[in-house]
Amino acid sequence: MTVSVEGTVAVGYEPVRAALEASGATEHGSADCCVYAAGECVVDLRAGRRPEDAFALPRDPALRGVPIIASNGYTNARGLARLHAWLPTALSADTLRDLTVARIAGPDVVLSAPAMAIEQHFSRGFEVLQAGSSSAASGHHGLGCAMAFADPAHRLAFGYTTSAAHLGPPGGDARVRKLTRAISACVPRS
Structure with missing residues (x-):
């Protein structure tokens, strides 16, 4: 299913738009994808429609007041x-390397x-990923298939959220895999 995608894409990152359009990420809702490369936003896309009640539950003061570890963050x-684009600018090289070393x-x-x-x-604090353009990526999968990572070696950061949740293992969502493959293909090789 091809869907309408709105937003901006820098020259060279058009495959990310095509991957979002073809991913089927919006069959039951909406999806947002954003990529920073070398500190600049190169992809900022929104696709699909937001269900009327998509944000009703997260905005409920009763729910927001309950400390649910790893579940109280709401963003796009x-x-x-x-x-994730800011982290490499704020942390030392040693700390960044430490974020890509599996401790558990x-x-x-x-x-x-x-x-x-x-x-x-x-x-320490992040999942060690191989979802980006190198094995030096760290970030985290989120509830329902949200995902974000930083790849300091390629000065790349990625964020993805959707209202159409995938229920399954982290990294098991084909929508995210399509997007990360498209992003990896856009990264200049040295």
């Missing part, structure tokens, strides 16, 4: 990408099932 793709690795005992072990790798 642009906010996630900006945060193995099957996730909460998400895994007897028939399917879900392997996770975490550094």
